[in-house]
Amino acid sequence: METRGRSESSTPINPPHPKVLTSSSPKTQYLILYNFCSAIAWLVVLGRVLLLVPLVGFGRTYKGVGTFAKWTQTMALLEVVHAATGIVRAPISTTLMQVASRILLVWPVTNTFPHLAKSAAYSSMLIAWSVTEVIRYSYFTLSLSGFTPKFMTWLRYNAFYVLYPLGISSECWLIYKAIEPAKSIRQEYAWLLQAILGIYVPGSYILFTHMMRQRRKVMRGKQVKKA
8 A cells, every 4th residue: 555654664673873874783784775775676667657658658667667666566575574573663564564555566466467557557656656665765775874864854754645645546446457357367356356445445544644643753853853
């Protein structure tokens, strides 16, 4: 589900002081590398989508970026491992929910029914995902390195107001369209997709309000510092 409820899923349990670099820590080095590589990968996805759509249209987006986007998103399974092992301070429930919903879209839905990816919804979904992830991973890379520009913090905790509706509506449309072709495989498959679509409404609310709480916490902290 498109809310990036994993807002702290790539930061260490004891984040470094903003003015002190902790690159000597193996854990911090690993997380910086992970976040940096993830930011670059999603920037590639975003660049390809923005290039392909005006040149060849929505119908060719999946062919041009689908495989790369699929594996880029699959790499995020590491974040579940990070949360489960305590490498980062992230609730395993919201992290798993977020990653699982994304995996559903790139594997059981668009990978199984690639014709669905010819729609504008697939491209808009990737745009929402990639912009969100470039901001999120860049934010973590900088903060772990001891430097977080104010504009990056503002983007991190405000852009989701626009990106979330775009992403979640695109995801729901793709899942809805996958229900009918899923019946040709197994009726149970279609029922499962219907159930997942029904879960999206309360699930989206939970993740979105989770992000709003984190935003209030961060923004309140900045106001206290200014005072």
